Amino acid sequence: MQRGRRMAFDYGDVRIGVAVSDPDSIIISPLKALKAQDESLSTQLTALFAEYEPILLVVGEPKHLSGAPSAKMDSVAVFVELLRQITPVPIHSVDERLSSVSAAGKLRSSGRDARSSKDLIDSAAAAEILEAAINIERNRT
Numbered sequence: 001m002q003r004g005r006r007m008a009f010d011y012g013d014v015r016i017g018v019a020v021s022d023p024d025s026i027i028i029s030p031l032k033a034l035k036a037q038d039e040s041l042s043t044q045l046t047a048l049f050a051e052y053e054p055i056l057l058v059v060g061e062p063k064h065l066s067g068a069p070s071a072k073m074d075s076v077a078v079f080v081e082l083l084r085q086i087t088p089v090p091i092h093s094v095d096e097r098l099s100s101v102s103a104a105g106k107l108r109s110s111g112r113d114a115r116s117s118k119d120l121i122d123s124a125a126a127a128e129i130l131e132a133a134i135n136i137e138r139n140r141t
Contacts, residue, residue, distance in 0.1 A: 004055030008057070017127075
């Protein structure tokens with residue numbers, strides 16, 4: 001597995017969860033969620049890429065539990081196109097089914113109230129997505 005940071009996004013119409021790995025992809029850290037409709041979203045993303053210098057971006061692919069694409073796929077596709085305009089870094093998608101549910105459960109078990117921790121849930125979901133992507137990458141090599 002190539003050394004370098006990986007960054008994941010859990011796109012939502014209100015918030016975008018963000019997580020990043022260390023260069024060895026051992027530690028995954030949730031970052032502050034971004035506001036999806038913020039006029040400075042491109043600038044914020046550019047700043048994240050400059051700070052962390054990821055070698056791979058991962059975006060959660062919203063699917064229904066049946067595996068069929070959800071209606072949210074169109075807005076995620078627009079977000080992926082924005083990423084492509086900002087950076088030449090490769091972008092992969094990973095099935096995000098139940099990532100938010102899992103993230104909320106982990107926050108509850110750590111004593112946090114899921115309702116007051118929506119930003120944390122989105123970024124924790126991005127961390128779940130990133131963990132899945134790293135596991136897939138490790139299993140391919």
